[in-house]
Amino acid sequence: MKRIFAPTIAMLLLVSACGAGDQPASVTTGPVEAVTTTSALPDETTTTTSAPVEDPDFPVTIMDGMGEVTIESRPVAIVSLSPSSTEILFAVGAGDQVLAVDSLSNYPDTAPLDPDLSAWTPNIEAIIGMNPDLVVISGDTGDLIAGLNAAGIPVVTHFAPATIDDVYAQIEQVGVATGNIAGAAAVVAQMQADIAGIIAGAPTFDVAPTYYHELDDTLYSVTTQTFIGQVYGLLGMVSVADPADADGSAYGYPQLSAEYLVDADPDLIFLADTICCGVTAESVAGRAGWETMAAVQNGWIVQLNDDVASRWGPRIVELMRAAADALSLVVSSD
Amino acid sequence: MINVERSRVLLRWWIIAAVALVGTVLGGLSIGPVSIGVGDIWATVTSHIPGAADAGTVTQAHQAIIWDIRLPRVLLGVLVGGMLAMAGAAYQGVFRNPLADPYLLGVAAGAGLGATLAIAIGGGGSALLPVAAFLGAVVAATITYAVGAAGSRGSTVTSLILSGVAVAAFLTAAQTYVQQRNSETLREVYSWILGRLSTAGWSEVRSVLPYVFVASAVLFALRRMLDVLALGDEEATALGVPVTRIRLIIVAAATLGTAAVVAVSGLIGFVGIVIPHLLRLLFGASYRLLIPLSFFGGGAFLVAADLFARIAIPPAELPIGVITAFLGAPFFALILRTRPGVAR
Numbered sequence: 089m090k091r092i093f094a095p096t097i098a099m100l101l102l103v104s105a106c107g108a109g110d111q112p113a114s115v116t117t118g119p120v121e122a123v124t125t126t127s128a129l130p131d132e133t134t135t136t137t138s139a140p141v142e143d144p145d146f147p148v149t150i151m152d153g154m155g156e157v158t159i160e161s162r163p164v165a166i167v168s169l170s171p172s173s174t175e176i177l178f179a180v181g182a183g184d185q186v187l188a189v190d191s192l193s194n195y196p197d198t199a200p201l202d203p204d205l206s207a208w209t210p211n212i213e214a215i216i217g218m219n220p221d222l223v224v225i226s227g228d229t230g231d232l233i234a235g236l237n238a239a240g241i242p243v244v245t246h247f248a249p250a251t252i253d254d255v256y257a258q259i260e261q262v263g264v265a266t267g268n269i270a271g272a273a274a275v276v277a278q279m280q281a282d283i284a285g286i287i288a289g290a291p292t293f294d295v296a297p298t299y300y301h302e303l304d305d306t307l308y309s310v311t312t313q314t315f316i317g318q319v320y321g322l323l324g325m326v327s328v329a330d331p332a333d334a335d336g337s338a339y340g341y342p343q344l345s346a347e348y349l350v351d352a353d354p355d356l357i358f359l360a361d362t363i364c365c366g367v368t369a370e371s372v373a374g375r376a377g378w379e380t381m382a383a384v385q386n387g388w389i390v391q392l393n394d395d396v397a398s399r400w401g402p403r404i405v406e407l408m409r410a411a412a413d414a415l416s417l418v419v420s421s422d
Numbered sequence: 423m424i425n426v427e428r429s430r431v432l433l434r435w436w437i438i439a440a441v442a443l444v445g446t447v448l449g450g451l452s453i454g455p456v457s458i459g460v461g462d463i464w465a466t467v468t469s470h471i472p473g474a475a476d477a478g479t480v481t482q483a484h485q486a487i488i489w490d491i492r493l494p495r496v497l498l499g500v501l502v503g504g505m506l507a508m509a510g511a512a513y514q515g516v517f518r519n520p521l522a523d524p525y526l527l528g529v530a531a532g533a534g535l536g537a538t539l540a541i542a543i544g545g546g547g548s549a550l551l552p553v554a555a556f557l558g559a560v561v562a563a564t565i566t567y568a569v570g571a572a573g574s575r576g577s578t579v580t581s582l583i584l585s586g587v588a589v590a591a592f593l594t595a596a597q598t599y600v601q602q603r604n605s606e607t608l609r610e611v612y613s614w615i616l617g618r619l620s621t622a623g624w625s626e627v628r629s630v631l632p633y634v635f636v637a638s639a640v641l642f643a644l645r646r647m648l649d650v651l652a653l654g655d656e657e658a659t660a661l662g663v664p665v666t667r668i669r670l671i672i673v674a675a676a677t678l679g680t681a682a683v684v685a686v687s688g689l690i691g692f693v694g695i696v697i698p699h700l701l702r703l704l705f706g707a708s709y710r711l712l713i714p715l716s717f718f719g720g721g722a723f724l725v726a727a728d729l730f731a732r733i734a735i736p737p738a739e740l741p742i743g744v745i746t747a748f749l750g751a752p753f754f755a756l757i758l759r760t761r762p763g764v765a766r
Contacts, residue, residue: 332735332738343620345738346621348456377487378486
């Protein structure tokens with residue numbers, strides 16, 4: 089089943105990517121256009137120029153992770169409590185509509201990070217005090233939605249996605265919710281084109297290469313069924329963690345036995361715990377018994393940025409590129 | 423006659439304890455998600471004896487699994503489980519309180535703060551982590567002792583326990599604050615707090631061994647004193663025992679040993695409080711027997727729990743702290759129910 093699953097997604101994605109490629113290539117983002125319009129037509133009033141022509145007429149209604157959300161007017165004071173959503177907001181061109189982002193939203197650099205704004209223990213009162221006109225979250229911690237809605241503030245909830253298509257849907261929704269539909273479409277088209285290109289350029293093989301994706305130094309990993317696993321799966325790679333969560337009871341994130349890993353001997357090791365846990369290729373090579381593993385002996389250990397490997401946003405393309413580059417090493421050595 | 427009878431009973435318990443420990447160690451060494459034949463295990467282990475034949479046909483990976491992964495993990499389980507249970511028994515004796523456990527004097531909270539600070543300042547995977555956890559534990563216990571012993575003379579035991587509660591609460595608050603301010607390292611802190619034997623290697627075994635050896639030797643030597651202290655401070659003083667000094671030495675040894683094992687294994691609960699009680703229910707209350715048996719019982723229990731963590735849902739692992747309570751609590755309840763006479 090699993091073997092069939094990944095290629096099917098790859099084909100579906102290729103098809104949809106080709107479809108998107110037919111659209112005009114030069115789609116400009118919202119803010120850029122707004123600036124041009126203002127300078128070209130100085131007579132026009134600010135209210136009309138600040139809204140790019142392709143923006144929807146607010147109010148808009150979207151279906152997010154919690155249900156219908158209506159946004160009455162184009163938001164200009166957005167608070168993001170989700171690092172992934174922050175990346176998406178800036179990518180679609182809503183960056184200058186963002187008022188503040190939570191303490192972990194460290195990308196892009198220009199995001200107005202507030203070190204006291206915690207997404208773990210959000211303070212509803214403090215958030216309302218910022219006077220936002222839209223709040224974006226990835227989980228309803230402490231009845232956040234009810235509290236903010238009571239204050240008349242709309243909340244968009246974008247949970248961790250199950251598939252890459254879910255990511256595209258979130259990006260498009262952020263475009264609609266912030267009045268950056270064209271910007272969002274351009275981001276999605278670019279991602280689809282990049283991913284199709286990576287898949288097209290990836291090496292082929294007879295036996296699917298295996299990998300171990302490390303989430304922390306107590307050997308938590310991901311199965312092929314997870315969102316991250318699908319990124320590898322699009323390249324035809326199979327996670328050695330699959331047997332550890334065959335029934336899905338660990339939601340695709342099992343903790344592996346060290347001896348099983350040594351015995352499974354994956355072709356590649358990806359480290360998504362270089363920041364949280366300071367793990368490096370050297371420290372992995374120094375682990376008890378790991379020196380017998382082929383990936384260690386060949387140096388096929390990829391140090392990922394924890395954030396890129398755990399957030400869902402435009403940067404999943406970077407993760408996929410890193411995986412494809414590593415895959416080329418393995419396949420070319422055969 | 424009576425003495426011969428008694429030593430025969432004692433001998434029987436020693437044999438049972440030794441068999442339990444050796445049995446779980448052998449089980450821990452030979453059972454795992456990767457199935458390796460007993461012959462290969464024997465060949466691998468004996469190949470490390472100087473002058474013996476090498477492991478021959480056993481694959482490099484299987485040799486590494488036996489010698490570098492399973493064996494240190496099992497041995498660390500013995501040291502950690504044994505030390506926690508022994509320290510728990512000693513604390514229960516010194517404080518004459520059945521709820522005393524190795525974390526009574528704020529050792530867990532202190533180690534937690536030390537570990538969290540090391541992770542927050544030194545970054546994840548910091549080599550400072552065990553050192554900081556150890557220092558945090560020792561500092562916490564010292565503060566508790568300083569605060570508690572300064573209290574009124576008549577109720578030293580109670581004031582020490584209460585002082586431990588206050589110090590633990592304060593340090594836990596500080597730890598939570600540091601953790602919240604550095605939420606990018608939350609994962610690392612949580613996995614440390616949950617307790618871990620799963621990534622143990624020889625270096626962990628080497629680093630705790632001297633502490634466990636010294637601490638358990640001191641507790642073993644003073645085990646009869648615990649029986650005297652159980653009579654109460656005044657009676658013990660009347661018998662010529664320097665109560666305050668003996669208590670300090672026992673607490674210091676138990677704390678040092680606990681701090682060392684906590685530093686490498688994180689916070690593994692349950693073993694330190696329940697194993698001594700379990701042994702008390704089975705074998706009677708004398709510390710002369712209880713102290714050494716606790717080491718055997720705690721070691722055997724933790725190795726068995728860790729074995730279960732490895733083979734319950736292979737090749738995935740369960741957190742060891744979950745297993746100790748999940749398996750231990752019903753087992754303890756069963757003993758408590760079937761031996762009501764001893765419980766009182």
